[in-house]
Amino acid sequence: MxxxxxxxxxxxxxxxxxxxxxxxxxxxxxxxxxxxxxxxxxxxxxxxxxxxxxxxxxxxxxxxxxxxxxxxxxxxxxxxxxxxxxxxxxxxxxxxxxxxxxxxxxxxxxxxxxxxxxxxxxxxKDTPRSAWRPSGVPEQDVCSGLVSYYKKQEEYMRIQLKKLQKENAALAQKVQAGRENITHTEQRIASGVEEWRASLEDLEPFVLTLSSSENFGSL
CATH class of the missing domain: 1.20.58 (Methane Monooxygenase Hydroxylase; Chain G, domain 1)
Structure with missing residues (x-):
């Protein structure tokens, strides 16, 4: 067994x-x-x-x-x-x-x-400069990283500033054009009022003549 x-x-x-x-x-x-x-x-x-x-x-x-x-x-x-x-x-x-x-x-x-x-x-392999490697000192590595970051941020802010300056210049031109249009409109209105007043002054002797002739006819 x-x-x-x-x-x-x-x-x-x-x-x-x-x-x-x-x-x-x-x-x-x-x-x-x-x-x-x-x-x-x-x-x-x-x-x-x-x-x-x-x-x-x-x-x-x-x-x-x-x-x-x-x-x-x-x-x-x-x-x-x-x-x-x-x-x-x-x-x-x-x-x-x-x-x-x-x-x-x-x-x-x-x-x-x-x-x-x-x-x-x-x-x-074809690049002349070697890639970045940590120096072993954390403070220097952090500073080097922050410097490149701040430079990128500075360049970005410069680009944004130029865009804002262009936009502000365009808005200033539009505002100036609007002011000039308002000035021209005011001048046209003023000249129209002067012409209307001059026409009233020219019509005043004629109206007086008509009113005197009507008084003479009633006599």
């Missing part, structure tokens, strides 16, 4: 080990394909290497000794099964982490963004 149980356990352990080998080979194939696809993309290739080293560090820390420490009754009774479980755990952990990394690359659109960084770096 014990021999049959041991044989069944060894068969199951062998099956688990075979599955672990298949999964690990598939994961390594995917990883190799991803590395090949990133050979022409320096930053993405570097990112993949960093993630691969981080994953390897994680897998190295998940050693069999640590794994068996948390399964001491099982590891003492059946070390082969414990080893097979550890291999399966490592394989599944590796596959899940690689899937998460691929999801981050896809959702974050890292391929396009890292390619843009590569292009910017290539364009920056």
């Amino acid at each position: 014990e021999e049959s149980e041991k044989s069944s356990e060894s068969v199951s352990a062998q099956n688990i080990a075979d599955k672990v080998c298949d999964v690990s080979s598939e994961a390594s194939t995917r990883r190799n394909d991803s590395v090949k696809s990133t050979q022409s993309k320096p930053r993405l290739k570097l990112f993949s290497k960093v993630m691969e080293k981080s994953l390897q560090w994680l897998l190295d820390n998940a050693s069999f000794d640590r794994f068996s420490h948390y399964f001491q009754p099982l590891s003492k009774q059946n070390p082969q099964l414990t080893e097979a479980m550890h291999k399966q755990f490592i394989s599944q952990l590796q596959t899940l982490v690689q899937k998460e990394i691929a999801t981050v690359i896809e959702e974050g659109d890292l391929q396009v963004k890292l390619e843009e960084l590569d292009k910017l770096e290539e364009l920056a």
Whole structure:
């Protein structure tokens, strides 16, 4: 009875080990394909290497000794099964982490963004001046940043001031034109009143003549 149980356990352990080998080979194939696809993309290739080293560090820390420490009754009774479980755990952990990394690359659109960084770096090689870097003294870095900010604000205020001056000049011209129109209108009204008064003065002798002739006729 014990021999049959041991044989069944060894068969199951062998099956688990075979599955672990298949999964690990598939994961390594995917990883190799991803590395090949990133050979022409320096930053993405570097990112993949960093993630691969981080994953390897994680897998190295998940050693069999640590794994068996948390399964001491099982590891003492059946070390082969414990080893097979550890291999399966490592394989599944590796596959899940690689899937998460691929999801981050896809959702974050890292391929396009890292390619843009590569292009910017290539364009920056032709610039004579080096890019700004922090000096290590926070006060100086803050002051340098504020100076550039204040200069931009000053330039913006100058542009706005010029716009306001142009608008004020245009409004002043409109006001001056309105005043001139009012003055011309007043002058026309005054001249019309003078002409009306002059015409009344010319008509006054004629009216007096008519009134005297009417009085003579009544006599």
